[in-house]
Amino acid sequence: MSSTLSRRRLLGLAGGAALALTPLGCGGGDGASTFSQPKGEVPKQYAKRQRVVVWYPYTGVPADAFTRLVGRFNESQQDIYLEAQFQGTYDEVAQKLAAGLQARQIPDLCVFSEVTWHKFHLNDTLEPLTGYFDNGFSPAEYVDSLIAEGTVKNEVWWVPFGRSTPLFYYNRDMFAKAGLPDRGPKTWDELREWGPALQRVSVGGRAPKLHAYPQVDGDWMFQGAVWQWGGNYSKGMDVTIDAGGAVAAGEWQRRLIHVDKLAYMAKSPRVDFTNGLIATLQDSTGVLGALDKEAKFAYGAAFLPEQQAFGCPTGGGGLAVLAGPPKERKRAAFEFIRFAAKPENAAQWSIDTGYLPSTKAAQQTPQMLKLFTDRPGYKIAVDQLPKTQAQDPVRLLVPNANKSIYGGLQKIYADNQPAQQVFSSVAEELRKSAESVRDAVARHS
Template sequence: MNSMMSRRRLLGLAGGAALALSPLGCGGAGGSGLAQPEGKVPEQYGKRRRVVIWMPYSAATGDAFTRLVAKFNDSQQDIYLESQFQGSYDELSQKLAAGLQARKVPDIAIFSEVTWRRFFLNDTLAPLTSFFGNGLATADYVDALIAEGTVKKDVWWVPFGRSTPLFYYNKTMFAQAGLPDRGPKTWDELRSWAPALQRVKVNGAAPKLHAYPEVDGDWMFQGAVWQFGGNYSKGLDVTIDTGGAVAAGEWQRRLIHEDKQAYMAKSPKVDFANGLIATLQESTGTLGGLLKDAKFDIGAAFLPQQVQFGCPTGGGGLSILAGIPEDRQKAAFEFVKFAAKPENAAQWSIDTGYLPATKAAQATPQMQQRFAERPAFKVAVEQLPKTQAQDVVRLMVPNANKAIYGGLQKIYADNQSAQQVFAAVAAELRKSTDSVREAVEKHI
């Protein structure tokens, strides 16, 4: 492996955070003196080996993760896992970049589907394939999910806290409008339902059909691009300014500015729960909160098609840092194994709304009970085999997400044509692609 990289490339791979590293070595098993963040093993856990995990979860999800960590610590007598909250996925990524500079890093971290690739391309993650066996096999995971973290037959990122977009609708509102109790088969069918929904009144006003997020809508829009027959990119060749991507953008522009049936919202899920919109496209991880906040029955369905089906995966996964001693890597993987046990994976899914990452978790009694209690959650699991990983340019090009959702804001708020907007976005993405092309072509 190349031991040194230009500062410009390192800055790009870190997504704006400084990531100037000295060599970590191929695979990182030999250890290079990387220290752990400050902390100590509590007295009640005696002389156990300390393992540090950085995580991005807060609120109820953070509480669920804390319970899982406590259960792991109580399940054995050799390892003490210390969980350290680092903010959002992006904030965790930035802090890890700084930690690598200071040569002080956690043993294991939870990355998003985008952030893990930044560190993989920079040779700072350990390959995990050799750790499988003795109670956990790669085949235990949902095939599509484990495949996303596998590159050249090595696993680098293990599914944990995964999600996909799902289509939600207000069942009460649909019934009042005389609409079928299901999601639309196509986006055009949804548009055709607008007149019926206009006869429904919420606090004296007719609801809008749909709303699009002001920030981070590029993940949802990835599915729309596929549904209209396009791509963000083919490999590293940017294609967002052509074909189905432009068609998807124009469809959404017309729904907002010509049909007056949608708008850009700070939080579409809040507006949906308050009855301001009849339908919503949001993460499967949102379902628990929606069921709690909404005062009406919620339906869930596969994402609508247009010329074909398209749904991207998202969410988190576990990676172990290269360059730390092998005994710490092995100890960290013990938590990976623990989290994958059927009863643990199922409970994590139930507590958070994330998809069950293992096949056995889906079959557990508690998960089957969850499906019975909340049929909408079962829809998310049934849609999972039809999903796919996002296009390479969004996953691996620095700040591609910001460029894309910045373009969407111009369509949603300013009524700019999709062709005009995406031509500018494509030009920006093509320039940024140069910063990672060499690394991507080398690693993928």
């Protein structure tokens, strides 16, 4: 198969408007003569081992945890040295990988988001993984719904690692002062009803706001709201964000900000929450570890509020092996996937970060069961997982769909533009972009 990467395909892989479809390499093939590794140094004590490179997007608490996990893997090995190279955000990892494919210099293993892995799968740059599993390590060890998201046509391409869902967090101290129950609201309308009571609470001489919406990347959180109001971003690849529940959810949030004056758009809602500027927060399970360190007050965690129905999307990351490297490096890279899925390792990664335990056995380890008792928020995240679902296809598969959606949300949050007007424009953008991948999606589905 052809391994020529055109500029058009590079733009598609990096998140541009078009995805060309000439394959970059044959899954399962041997790219030994075509792709080199990124530069790096192997410590002297590991000099005779097979070097493997993984690119990752983590910062802060997750970065420290990932570094420790990689270190434990290297200490457990005699034949493999894994070098972890930070490459920026999920999107930046994807952009740099696209550039690396053009330069024929790529890592062996990569941490992709739930969005970015699809771009590389549609361009045949990922290694099919089913044949690497064996009697000692099966895909069935992962949480069923999570491994299913990385499986296409019964072939595993992307395994869960650092997966998350949104949770609802609330300041228990503020709730107590306001005379509110120590729980999350059952519906978003109930939360709005609690607003006046919370506005009477004084924090540093000022009343806190009820809630804040993110300036960027809010499209993931808003996916849940769309379902809660009975809508969808899309039905299959057919865009529906400009109708029904999506518009209703957007209007509800617009009114909370601009009519009720109970919310606002923030650069970092999490920072404002930990600083006592807002009483409630919707954010990833992956911030649990950070909230434990940053919050100077007692906080609670709850399922997302409902409206017409419950709705909560899965998100976060996963590991995939690149198709281009030679077979021995791909086999070595898979050994880290195997290591990370061991119950004690998967559990420790979750404990350190707040990400969901991605394997069934990890949820039952003594350290995880203790954490569920000591820090109930972690148990809430696991309990909510069976009620979650994968995001609508248009956000996962259409280039720049996330940017189009959160760009629209910015107009609602900051500029008070009506949701129908905004989402009609967003839908037009999405429909045009969807055509660039519709045939590829059909072939890979």
